[in-house]
Structure formats: structure tokens, C-alpha cells
Amino acid sequence: MTAMLELSDVSRQFVKKLDSIEKLAKKLGASVSESCVNAVDSASFHIARGEVVGLVGESGCGKSTLGRMVAGLLPVSGGTIRFEGVDVTDAASADAKTARLRIQMIFQDPMSSLNPRMKVEEIVGEAAVYHGLTTRREMSAYVAGILRQVGLDPAYAQRFPHQFSGGQRQRIGIARALAVRPEFLICDESIAALDVSIQAQVINLFQDLRRELDLTYLFISHDLSVVEHIADRVVVMYLGRIVEIASTEALFDDPQHPYTQALIDQVPRLGAGRQTYRTIKGEIPSPLAPPPGCHFHPRCPMAGPRCTRDTPVLRNDAGRSVACHLHDGGTE
Numbered sequence: 001m002t003a004m005l006e007l008s009d010v011s012r013q014f015v016k017k018l019d020s021i022e023k024l025a026k027k028l029g030a031s032v033s034e035s036c037v038n039a040v041d042s043a044s045f046h047i048a049r050g051e052v053v054g055l056v057g058e059s060g061c062g063k064s065t066l067g068r069m070v071a072g073l074l075p076v077s078g079g080t081i082r083f084e085g086v087d088v089t090d091a092a093s094a095d096a097k098t099a100r101l102r103i104q105m106i107f108q109d110p111m112s113s114l115n116p117r118m119k120v121e122e123i124v125g126e127a128a129v130y131h132g133l134t135t136r137r138e139m140s141a142y143v144a145g146i147l148r149q150v151g152l153d154p155a156y157a158q159r160f161p162h163q164f165s166g167g168q169r170q171r172i173g174i175a176r177a178l179a180v181r182p183e184f185l186i187c188d189e190s191i192a193a194l195d196v197s198i199q200a201q202v203i204n205l206f207q208d209l210r211r212e213l214d215l216t217y218l219f220i221s222h223d224l225s226v227v228e229h230i231a232d233r234v235v236v237m238y239l240g241r242i243v244e245i246a247s248t249e250a251l252f253d254d255p256q257h258p259y260t261q262a263l264i265d266q267v268p269r270l271g272a273g274r275q276t277y278r279t280i281k282g283e284i285p286s287p288l289a290p291p292p293g294c295h296f297h298p299r300c301p302m303a304g305p306r307c308t309r310d311t312p313v314l315r316n317d318a319g320r321s322v323a324c325h326l327h328d329g330g331t332e
């Protein structure tokens with residue numbers, strides 16, 4: 001399978017304000033000399049055309065930062081992101097600009113991402129007109145077609161965002177993304193703010209659109225049961241680093257990284273014979289002062305001396321990738 005999207009050693013640092021660092025250090029009783037957060041640290045993986053790849057991990061592990069870099073909304077600090085072979089991190093390149101249009105992002109909170117003063121027709125149609133996919137004269141018909149595609153009555157085009165329910169607003173957000181004819185969608189917690197019954201409808205919509213429009217997805221979610229349902233493969237992140245990549249089935253049946261095991265153990269699932277792992281202990285460490293070696297070692301029930309020293313490398317073995325000393329020479 002050839003990659004549609006290819007990330008190689010993608011990193012992103014944020015410089016935190018010094019006063020917030022000092023406050024945090026005081027609270028933790030620690031001294032912090034660095035003011036940099038490695039929100040994403042050397043992430044490498046690929047997504048094939050037509051795939052749905054889930055990106056999971058606890059809050060603050062870097063999922064949104066990674067998604068925003070892929071969408072071109074945030075520059076990378078290092079590494080490259082290639083979409084159909086084009087380096088989309090090259091801000092000056094015309095090819096990168098064209099490629100970035102084919103990648104669209106759908107956010108968590110549709111209310112804050114939709115302009116409250118614009119009618120739906122304008123919200124959905126404006127970028128399509130700007131990019132020459134339709135004309136101002138034909139915009140109404142163009143938008144009506146897209147609203148139908150996402151399950152909304154085209155008569156809604158003359159209404160404002162506040163006149164819709166949360167689920168309908170998310171459909172407007174999806175319509176806006178589809179209006180520029182993307183091939184790749186990044187869904188960043190796109191159903192997290194919705195009621196559970198509405199979540200299922202929006203997931204079904206994503207699946208229908210995948211089939212009808214031949215879409216490829218990066219599906220970011222902290223909810224593993226949703227990811228298990230929708231994704232073909234899953235990437236697991238912990239404190240900015242990728243710790244495991246596997247097919248959804250392999251990941252949920254036989255997770256290899258102790259962090260993945262702990263995450264999966266927290267998901268209520270049906271079915272007998274499922275292995276139980278030890279529950280995750282402790283809090284996520286501050287990203288301002290991550291533990292040395294394997295970032296997960298202070299919470300890991302299997303950690304050994306090597307885990308406190310050496311950073312594990314993500315190794316690929318028969319289609320499964322895991323960054324853990326247990327699977328790479330031992331923890332001693």
C-alpha cells in the first residue's frame with residue numbers, strides 16, 4: 001500500500017511563558033530550567049488512501065497539535081509531512097498550498113468554529129467560491145448539494161448557526177469542510193461535544209461519506225470505544241511520543257505497550273475472555289518536565305532500570321510498531 005500521508009520525524013515545540021513555568025515548578029517543588037514543551041516529538045507514521053487511522057492518548061499528549069500540523073494550521077518545528085509526495089510543510093510552495101486544500105479539519109466545537117454572523121450558505125460556500133470550485137451565481141445550488149450530502153435540508157441555507165442543534169451544527173462544519181472537495185479529513189474530537197445518540201449518527205455520516213467520496217481520515221479521539229468502531233489502524237501517543245501503532249483488531253486484542261494496555265483496560269467492553277491488565281497509576285507528568293528515558297516509566301508496572309535511562313525507539317515488527325524496552329532487548 002502506498003502512503004497518501006507520510007509523517008517523518010515531525011516535531012513541534014511550544015515555548016511557555018516563564019511566569020507560568022515558575023508557578024508550576026513551585027507547585028511541584030521542582031526546579032525547571034527549560035521553558036519548552038515538546039508537544040509532538042519525532043512522530044513518524046503513514047496513512048494509506050482510503051484508510052481511517054485513529055489517534056488516541058490522554059489529554060495533552062499532542063493529538064491536536066499533530067492534527068493541526070497535518071492540516072497546515074500550525075508550522076512544524078522539525079520533520080516533514082508529505083501528502084501524495086508533496087511536502088506540505090513548505091509554506092512558500094504553490095504545490096503545498098494546493099495539496100493543503102485537499103486536507104480539511106473538522107473541529108470539536110462547531111459553535112466556536114462557525115461564524116455566528118454568517119448564514120449557512122455563506123459559511124459552506126465561501127471557500128468553494130474563493131478556490132474557484134463554484135461561482136457566486138451558482139453557490140446556492142452548490143451548497144444545497146453539499147447540505148443534502150451531510151443530511152441537512154437545503155432550506156436551512158438561509159439560517160444562522162445559533163438556529164441549529166449541536167448535531168446539526170457539526171453537520172454544517174462537515175459540509176464546510178466538504179465544500180472544497182477534500183480527499184483527507186482530520187476529525188479532531190469531532191463528536192466529543194455531542195450527546196451519545198447524536199454521536200452515533202455523526203459517526204455513521206463519516207462512514208457513509210468515506211464510502212461515497214472515497215475519503216481518508218485521521219480520527220483524533222480520547223474515546224477508545226469510538227476509535228475501535230471507526231478506525232482501521234490506531235496510533236497511540238503518550239506525552240508527545242508515539243508509543244504504539246497497530247491494526248485496530250491487533251491493538252485491542254493484544255496491546256503490546258503497557259500504556260496501551262492500561263488505556264484499553266479502562267474501556268468498558270463486552271465479551272468474555274478479554275485479558276485484564278493492571279490499571280494505570282498516577283497522573284500524567286508535566287509536559288514541561290517529562291521523565292527521562294521512557295516518558296511512561298513512572299506509571300509503568302513493568303518498568304526496569306533501562307526505562308529510566310534510555311528512550312525507547314518505535315520498532316516495526318510484522319506490521320506492528322511499539323516503542324518499549326520490553327519488546328526491544330529488555331528493561332534491565
Ligand SMILES: Nc1ncnc2c1ncn2[C@@H]1O[C@H](COP(=O)(O)OP(=O)(O)OP(=O)(O)O)[C@@H](O)[C@H]1O
Nearest residue numbers: 014015037039058059060061062063064065066287
Ligand atoms: N498554542 C500553544 N501554546 C503553548 N502550548 C501549547 C499550545 N498548544 C498546545 N500546547 C501544549 O502542547 C501539549 C499538547 O497539547 P495538545 O492540545 O496537542 O494535546 P491533546 O492530546 O490534543 O490534548 P486535548 O485532547 O486536551 O486537546 C500540551 O502540553 C499543551 O499544553
